[in-house]
Amino acid sequence: MKAYHVNGHAGAGRLVRVDVRKPEPGNGEVRIRVEAASLNYRDLIILDRAGQDGLDGRIPLSDGAGVVDAVGPDVVQWQVGDRVAASFFRDWVSGPFKAQYVASALGGSTMDGMLAEHVVLPVTAVVAVPEHLTSIEAATLPCAAVTAWHGLVTRGGMGQGDTLLVQGTGGVALFGLQFATALGARAIVISSSDEKLARAKALGAAILINYRTTPDWDVALMTATDGQGASHILELGGPGTYDRSMRSVASGGKIVQIGVLTGFGPKPDLARLQWENADIIGVTVGSVDHFTAMNRFLIDHAIHPIVDRVFGFDEAPEAFAHLRSGSHFGKIVVKL
Incomplete structure (x- = not known):
């Protein structure tokens, strides 16, 4: 063969x-x-x-x-x-x-x-x-699909009324977006491409942020959610995105830790998790x-x-x- x-x-x-x-x-x-x-x-x-x-x-x-x-x-x-x-x-x-x-x-x-x-x-x-x-x-x-499902639904309990932050438009990200839409959760998508953001909107994304033109995307996210933040975050980037994810998570929220798209490097200050009673969910498929x-x-x-x-x-x-x-x-x- x-x-x-x-x-x-x-x-x-x-x-x-x-x-x-x-x-x-x-x-x-x-x-x-x-x-x-x-x-x-x-x-x-x-x-x-x-x-x-x-x-x-x-x-x-x-x-x-x-x-x-x-x-x-x-x-x-x-x-x-x-x-x-x-x-x-x-x-x-x-x-x-x-x-x-x-x-x-x-x-x-x-x-x-x-x-x-x-x-x-x-x-x-x-x-x-x-x-x-x-x-x-x-x-x-x-x-990709099982990872998003396991992290967001099985362990994250995502459902109607929740808010999901999706980083990028790769496989895990788009499965997360599709699951959120089907469950009645609001989805926020960040990307460096306006064309990809438009396609994400067609799949049900409610809030779109271009992180190239808006590098402080965590600030934009908090503004768009009236200061509440995201109840669920698909953390796909790694060291390059983690600090902003920490600043974007809602009280009682969940960061589903998956990716290393920006490489391997220093870990963020996790103190905000305690103050917000938030969780990190480590997921490998x-x-x-x-x-x-x-x-x-x-x-x-x-x-x-x-x-x-x-x-x-x-x-x-x-x-x-x-x-x-x-x-x-x-x-x-x-x-x-």
Whole structure:
């Protein structure tokens, strides 16, 4: 079968197309004929660190969807022809997170990912694709959508009457915006692009702030909310945005900590959390149960993921380059 490997010695792209043996499912496993895989910012970090982190030969990308084309001898949960998507953490099926689940993240330090024609996974690590979604749409869900769902809804309790701050217009951000709109929450979107802000408004954003022309976006947010702030914040930026997020959170609010888009660096002064009785919720994607619950919500509200652009399998390096450019609005997908 055809697949891609990351290679720390392959130049700037560090992505190499290879021919490898098609895997066969064993007991308790299914084989997926992958129809689409999507990219996350995490995949750029892995690609850039391939050489130093010993990831040479790893199949990248955590997110993908397709069709079951073979099952192990004892498998009854799934049948050939079932449409499924892979869960980000192979081993986190339900219950609270445990440290040992980190090693089971697809496309990471120890597990191959989804940028291959066929993938074998345990029966417990896949979920059914909602009937109203294509495989291209379903491939966008495992990381970005589950992260937004787990942080904002499962643990954040976001609902009608709440106010959500969304940073940017990438995958997690737009899923958060779509969930907020469906739940009856007010959404505030910040972006450096007026064109992207206009598209976010069409998806239901109520307050739009261009942080390039309004660098003190936290001040603008407090003004727009009559000094109340945001009850929920999708903190996607990291060191470059955290202080302003701290100044934007409402009393009793929740900062859902996810991103490192501005890199890694000093941590902010957290004293305001105490004064405002606010919380930080640390989130790294979610479980199979979170994924399944979110899919029911997508079905109930007829939500379709926002796909920015679809690349062919031969164009996978170009898909990574497009993600790196930061020009995307929503998810970037590779079609197999």
